[in-house]
Amino acid sequence: MDVNENKRYEEIAGRRLALFGDPRARVKLEDIFDVEAPASGNVRWNISALKAYQFALFSEREAVAFCHEALDCVDPPGVKALSEELQDEEVEHLGMLVKVIAKLPPSAEIELEDQDTTRTDPP
Numbered sequence: 001m002d003v004n005e006n007k008r009y010e011e012i013a014g015r016r017l018a019l020f021g022d023p024r025a026r027v028k029l030e031d032i033f034d035v036e037a038p039a040s041g042n043v044r045w046n047i048s049a050l051k052a053y054q055f056a057l058f059s060e061r062e063a064v065a066f067c068h069e070a071l072d073c074v075d076p077p078g079v080k081a082l083s084e085e086l087q088d089e090e091v092e093h094l095g096m097l098v099k100v101i102a103k104l105p106p107s108a109e110i111e112l113e114d115q116d117t118t119r120t121d122p123p
Helices: 002-020 029-033 049-071 077-103
Strands: none
Touching: 002 077, 049 077
């Protein structure tokens, strides 16, 4: 998946350069968290698989909403086409997550335990 994401990033970066001619992004790191990230206090190391997928689902819904709102602000045809494509990808991600969640076993609701706190060392 990482390889595919990197290829997609390179493709989008190339299209952005062709559209705008400026290779420098104007997006700040804090802008990214407003788009596709759950509240940082909600994510813990020991959350259940189900909860992790639910966070991912929430994030994808946020991304779809962001793309939808962005489309209202975009006029140039090339930029609009790229924005629509990105929105379609986010909708596809949503569908994939819904399918995965539907197939999770009941054990996916169990939160992980810290192995260090449950281990008993011999005296």
